[in-house]
Amino acid sequence: xGRVQTLQSWYRxxxxxxxxxxxxxxxxxxxxxxxxxxxxxxxxxTPEVKLDKAFTELPEEQLLDVWIELxxxxxxxxxxxxxxxxxxxxxxxxxxxxxxxxxxxxxxxxYWGAVRVVPRxxxxxxxxxxxxxxxxxxxxxxxxxxxxxxxxRRWFKRIYRHDIKDISKNYNNQHEDSFEPVYYEIANDLAExxxxxxxxxRTRVRQVAEMRFAADMLPDAFSDHLQMDDQGxxxxxxxxxEDDPAYHRVxxxxxxxxxxxxxxxxxxxxxxxDLEIPYQEWRKARNIEAEALREAKSKAxxxxxxxxxxxxxxxxxxxxGSSNTRATTRTxxxxxxxxxxxxxxxxxxxxxxxxxxxxxxxxxxxSFVSEARPLVIEVEGETLELKxxxxxxxxxxxxLMRKIYASETGLEPVxxxxx
Amino acid sequence: MRNHFKTILAGILLACCGSVAxxxxxxxxxxxxxxxxxxQAMAEFDRARTAGELGAAEEIDFxxxxxxxxxQVYEGCRALELEPDEPLPVDLPCxxxxxxGLKPIGIxxxxxxxREEGTAAMLDQLHSALSKFDEQLLKEQEKIKAQTPRVDSxxxxxxxxxxxxxxxExxxxExxxxxxxxxxxxxxxxxxxxxxxxxxxxxxxxAGRTQSTIGSPDQSDTRGIPDDVPDGSDDDVVARxxxxxxxxxxxxxxxxxxxxxxxxxxxxxx
Numbered sequence: 001x002g003r004v005q006t007l008q009s010w011y012r013x014x015x016x017x018x019x020x021x022x023x024x025x026x027x028x029x030x031x032x033x034x035x036x037x038x039x040x041x042x043x044x045x046t047p048e049v050k051l052d053k054a055f056t057e058l059p060e061e062q063l064l065d066v067w068i069e070l071x072x073x074x075x076x077x078x079x080x081x082x083x084x085x086x087x088x089x090x091x092x093x094x095x096x097x098x099x100x101x102x103x104x105x106x107x108x109x110x111y112w113g114a115v116r117v118v119p120r121x122x123x124x125x126x127x128x129x130x131x132x133x134x135x136x137x138x139x140x141x142x143x144x145x146x147x148x149x150x151x152x153r154r155w156f157k158r159i160y161r162h163d164i165k166d167i168s169k170n171y172n173n174q175h176e177d178s179f180e181p182v183y184y185e186i187a188n189d190l191a192e193x194x195x196x197x198x199x200x201x202r203t204r205v206r207q208v209a210e211m212r213f214a215a216d217m218l219p220d221a222f223s224d225h226l227q228m229d230d231q232g233x234x235x236x237x238x239x240x241x242e243d244d245p246a247y248h249r250v251x252x253x254x255x256x257x258x259x260x261x262x263x264x265x266x267x268x269x270x271x272x273x274d275l276e277i278p279y280q281e282w283r284k285a286r287n288i289e290a291e292a293l294r295e296a297k298s299k300a301x302x303x304x305x306x307x308x309x310x311x312x313x314x315x316x317x318x319x320x321g322s323s324n325t326r327a328t329t330r331t332x333x334x335x336x337x338x339x340x341x342x343x344x345x346x347x348x349x350x351x352x353x354x355x356x357x358x359x360x361x362x363x364x365x366x367s368f369v370s371e372a373r374p375l376v377i378e379v380e381g382e383t384l385e386l387k388x389x390x391x392x393x394x395x396x397x398x399x400l401m402r403k404i405y406a407s408e409t410g411l412e413p414v415x416x417x418x419x
Numbered sequence: 420m421r422n423h424f425k426t427i428l429a430g431i432l433l434a435c436c437g438s439v440a441x442x443x444x445x446x447x448x449x450x451x452x453x454x455x456x457x458x459q460a461m462a463e464f465d466r467a468r469t470a471g472e473l474g475a476a477e478e479i480d481f482x483x484x485x486x487x488x489x490x491q492v493y494e495g496c497r498a499l500e501l502e503p504d505e506p507l508p509v510d511l512p513c514x515x516x517x518x519x520g521l522k523p524i525g526i527x528x529x530x531x532x533x534r535e536e537g538t539a540a541m542l543d544q545l546h547s548a549l550s551k552f553d554e555q556l557l558k559e560q561e562k563i564k565a566q567t568p569r570v571d572s573x574x575x576x577x578x579x580x581x582x583x584x585x586x587x588e589x590x591x592x593e594x595x596x597x598x599x600x601x602x603x604x605x606x607x608x609x610x611x612x613x614x615x616x617x618x619x620x621x622x623x624x625x626a627g628r629t630q631s632t633i634g635s636p637d638q639s640d641t642r643g644i645p646d647d648v649p650d651g652s653d654d655d656v657v658a659r660x661x662x663x664x665x666x667x668x669x670x671x672x673x674x675x676x677x678x679x680x681x682x683x684x685x686x687x688x689x
Contacts, residue, residue, distance in 0.1 A: 108654075108659075243474075245474035249545070252549065253549070256549060256552055256553070256556075259553075259556050260556065263556050263559045263560055263563070266559075266560060266563035267563060269563075270563060270566050382562075386559055389555070390552070393548060393552055396548060397545060397548060397549075400541055400544060400545045400548070401545070403541055404538060404541045404542060404545065407534060407537055407538040407541065408468075408471065408473065408474075408478070408538060409468075409469075409471040410468060410469060411471075
């Protein structure tokens, strides 16, 4: 008897341990989900979202310049049916088109200084916005957006998704992108974060951006003006004297840097304008075909199922019915078999119609690729050449600046750190 | 009486000697003053240069002033040498100034000059590189302008208004590129002039910062806007360019046409 009680109490202890273990697992999963939610919030954007615009003209010193990097084109869907008519070349075009459109939307808000599209890994932004295309097929757009400022402070990293419900409504306005709500939502989130900063914060962002550029150009003179704290955030140690000739020269070069960015942006703008109409047309046509394909597949499946049911019904009556039933339903069974066969045939016909839509989607993709590819190659060639040439010249300027500084101060060049 | 004579004689002698001594001390004092100024200037020059307080232009000016002082001391010493029966004062290192000399012991002026020249040459080189870069950017910007994107009719209208010179403050890079067209010519001046130019560029960029707010919705009134023109709160890029062009146009007839175009465009997109 005592042994049984011992076994029972051990059993209870084991039960409690299992319950606690499960609770712990649930708790851990919950914490992980919550953690992910704060760093990588995903949201479905509704069509009703409105663009938040500044009510009054903001003072110049409160404006931050925004550089939007070319987006990461991301991966095409793994499933063949989802990747139908989508090509890497299309993604490459979208990776250049989308930041240019976001730029236009952000410029409308009045919250920002100069908003520019820049090649990836371009240094010197006050606010840098990056994006990864997670999905884009004309019906759905999903983008991951990351924003941070010159101090290294991460503003946010969020995924925006929007599904088009009504093709005719969404693709009839030639002067508005079909996924405008996504861009509005991104612009609103950026404006909201900007507004949450104090004037002092914004000034500091601009100063740090300036000093990072100065330290990159002339580390001997300016690398000690900034420090990075243990959180990876740049902290301003001091500012140079207003009449510091070395700093003045750095500013001269920074103005050239802005002009370079403007020029690169000019190429991206032309690309955007060239691609805007073909891109919109491709998305609309693909959307229509994709919907027709879905309908055809659904119809074909229904017809085949009905046909199969009719034939199975006839067989069931034949097998399970009494001789009397078989005799009275003979004609009906014949009709059921013939009708079922016809329905299956119709289903197969509709299936072949689906193939036509599938082929149309493929063809639309190929056709758009043939339009987009040369534009991508052209803009990539122009911008890479210009950026490459500029980088070579920056290198030369850095060297000259170091020598001039050494000559002026009598100090030997000591560092070559990059910010 | 004898005593009185002696007193007068002593006075005359003293007066004569005093006037001679006074004449010598004028020259000596001037040389001494020049030498003191030279020593002080050289010390200050060394200190300021070491502390990095001198800009290139200031350094050149400073060195020029030191040269001038050296020349004055040298000439003063030579004048003292020409004085008959007058030994060179021991407290002035006149013998250490070379004949024809701009080279006092302790200062290697030629080294200083070569360094200044070297700095100036590097500044010229930097400036020249920047000018070339400006020219390159200008060419690129002209190339961008020359590209004719496929645009719809509304955008063509907007482009037409841009070409009228009314949208130089546009929000695109092209608008800004127009503002920088004059850069290369301006940057061919001296570095200092170049730096002044860049002050202007800073202004342009600052203007560029505020340009994006020009199109913000709540500032379009009192600019001759007809009553039947809708407010621009939902203007897209093309509409905003048309609106800006209309607002800024001074020719009444052209202004009217631009407003009509704006209304037509808005009606088409509304």
